[in-house]
Amino acid sequence: MNLESIIHEVIEITKTVAVFINAESNKFSNNDIEEKGLHNLVTYVDKQAEKMIVEKLSTLIPEAGFIAEEDPKLKVSNNLNWIVDPLDGTTNFIHSLPFYSISIALNNSKETLLGVVYEVKSKECFYSWKGEVAYCNGKEIRVSKQQDINKSLIATGFPYYDYSLLNEYLELFKYLMINSRGIRRLGSAALDLAYVAAGRFEVFYEYGLNPWDVAAGAFLVKQAGGRVTDFNLQENYLFGKQIIATNSHMHSVFGKKLNTFFSK
Numbered sequence: 001m002n003l004e005s006i007i008h009e010v011i012e013i014t015k016t017v018a019v020f021i022n023a024e025s026n027k028f029s030n031n032d033i034e035e036k037g038l039h040n041l042v043t044y045v046d047k048q049a050e051k052m053i054v055e056k057l058s059t060l061i062p063e064a065g066f067i068a069e070e071d072p073k074l075k076v077s078n079n080l081n082w083i084v085d086p087l088d089g090t091t092n093f094i095h096s097l098p099f100y101s102i103s104i105a106l107n108n109s110k111e112t113l114l115g116v117v118y119e120v121k122s123k124e125c126f127y128s129w130k131g132e133v134a135y136c137n138g139k140e141i142r143v144s145k146q147q148d149i150n151k152s153l154i155a156t157g158f159p160y161y162d163y164s165l166l167n168e169y170l171e172l173f174k175y176l177m178i179n180s181r182g183i184r185r186l187g188s189a190a191l192d193l194a195y196v197a198a199g200r201f202e203v204f205y206e207y208g209l210n211p212w213d214v215a216a217g218a219f220l221v222k223q224a225g226g227r228v229t230d231f232n233l234q235e236n237y238l239f240g241k242q243i244i245a246t247n248s249h250m251h252s253v254f255g256k257k258l259n260t261f262f263s264k
Helices: 003-025 044-060 090-094 166-178 189-197 211-223 251-262
Strands: 033-037 040-043 065-068 081-088 101-107 112-119 124-129 134-136 139-141 153-156 182-184 203-207 227-229 242-246
Touching (some): 003 044, 003 101, 003 112, 040 044, 044 101, 112 211, 189 211, 189 242, 203 251, 227 251
Antiparallel strands (some): 101 112, 112 124, 124 134
């Protein structure tokens, strides 16, 4: 399997779908919003974008299955699967906030083989494949070298449906407000992870996420020299709904600090 050739095909797919999303952003209205669950929104744009992606990826690797956000009926393979979020940051899209992305990863049940995160409005494309470094628009990216939380910019996502850990989350948030350069909640986990890979953030953490939110971005962080785990500093971040991604230099320190709050 020629991953380099495949990833360039995937990048072209994301660019084509991004053109569609941008065009629909000028036509979109509140009447087009559906609720999948509490504060969990979807639009015809998400659904059509996913359909376009699935159709194109199906011709690229016919034997691969899909783990995708909007259509749970798609075939899931025992081996090779595309993990797809057609519009990560739907709430931002709905409110015309220009921070949303397309996220595509290829996973073979043991590991992620490639990942692409495309920022729709800025046209920044973050990508990598197994055995290669990470790139943004053709230029190599690396995680930052910062080792001090007090000098770090940290990203997170606010819980929007699972409030079971809300008190612990807010206690950690308060600590980080005081002991870091700042916390950002931008609304697209895929892009937050890509920004860690690019050295823009030192840390990203969140709970309640799904594989399509993190698969491509987590792969990018690793390819750029960072580290990714669940809250227990184990490897169950893809399906375990908890993720810490850092520049690796302070992963252990941050993880231990997080667990002084989340282990209460």
